[in-house]
Amino acid sequence: DAKTTQPNSMESNEEEPVHLPCNHSTISGTDYIHWYRQLPSQGPEYVIHGLTSNVNNRMASLAIAEDRKSSTLILHRATLRDAAVYYCILSPSDMRFGAGTRLTVKP
Amino acid sequence: SQTIHQWPATLVQPVGSPLSLECTVEGTSNPNLYWYRQAAGRGLQLLFYSVGIGQISSEVPQNLSASRPQDRQFILSSKKLLLSDSGFYLCAWTLGGIREKLFFGSGTQLSVL
Numbered sequence: 001d002a003k004t005t006q007p008n009s010m011e012s013n014e015e016e017p018v019h020l021p022c023n024h025s026t027i028s029g030t031d032y033i034h035w036y037r038q039l040p041s042q043g044p045e046y047v048i049h050g051l052t053s054n055v056n057n058r059m060a061s062l063a064i065a066e067d068r069k070s071s072t073l074i075l076h077r078a079t080l081r082d083a084a085v086y087y088c089i090l091s092p093s094d095m096r097f098g099a100g101t102r103l104t105v106k107p
Numbered sequence: 108s109q110t111i112h113q114w115p116a117t118l119v120q121p122v123g124s125p126l127s128l129e130c131t132v133e134g135t136s137n138p139n140l141y142w143y144r145q146a147a148g149r150g151l152q153l154l155f156y157s158v159g160i161g162q163i164s165s166e167v168p169q170n171l172s173a174s175r176p177q178d179r180q181f182i183l184s185s186k187k188l189l190l191s192d193s194g195f196y197l198c199a200w201t202l203g204g205i206r207e208k209l210f211f212g213s214g215t216q217l218s219v220l
Contacts, residue, residue, distance in 0.1 A: 087150070097143070
């Protein structure tokens with residue numbers, strides 16, 4: 001099994017912020033936390049990654065707990081195009097994807 | 108720029124037939140290569156990965172095998188397909204550094220009938 005655990009599904013309203021959690025209690029000191037998202041019938045696409053500090057890019061923000069055992073992907077204003085399955089993985093120690101979180105965005 | 112090619116996009120094969128899926132990466136050298144499978148409505152299962160020519164690591168014992176005959180070529184094969192081999196197969200690559208992100212191909216939807 002993958003070393004990360006995520007809720008199976010979450011819902012959000014359009015234009016509202018979304019916080020997607022990921023637990024990775026067995027993370028090693030050299031692991032980066034990577035987030036990807038997958039639209040139907042497509043391969044996953046990279047969203048963001050980080051090591052210890054919070055990270056921001058044009059797609060999202062990543063908040064990493066001080067003990068690094070959990071992280072949260074933040075979509076500041078969800079749009080309908082953000083509806084996807086979101087995955088977190090630990091690179092390089094575990095390149096396996098769990099079931100991810102299916103995000104539904106309601107108009 | 109780097110690109111990844113995966114083909115075919117869709118494939119329908121009878122049970123017991125052989126399989127060969129090919130993935131090639133352009134614009135980079137010595138990538139780490141991965142094969143994933145996704146059953147309908149499920150997450151991605153890591154099948155194989157390779158850090159170099161001829162080097163294959165298998166994550167799950169199964170009816171499939173992988174080979175890397177060239178630096179940027181990764182092949183997924185089966186001698187006899189099973190119904191349970193149906194799924195969405197994805198090839199991916201990274202440059203191998205711990206910060207490097209995965210780049211995925213467009214996938215092959217395999218239906219075994």
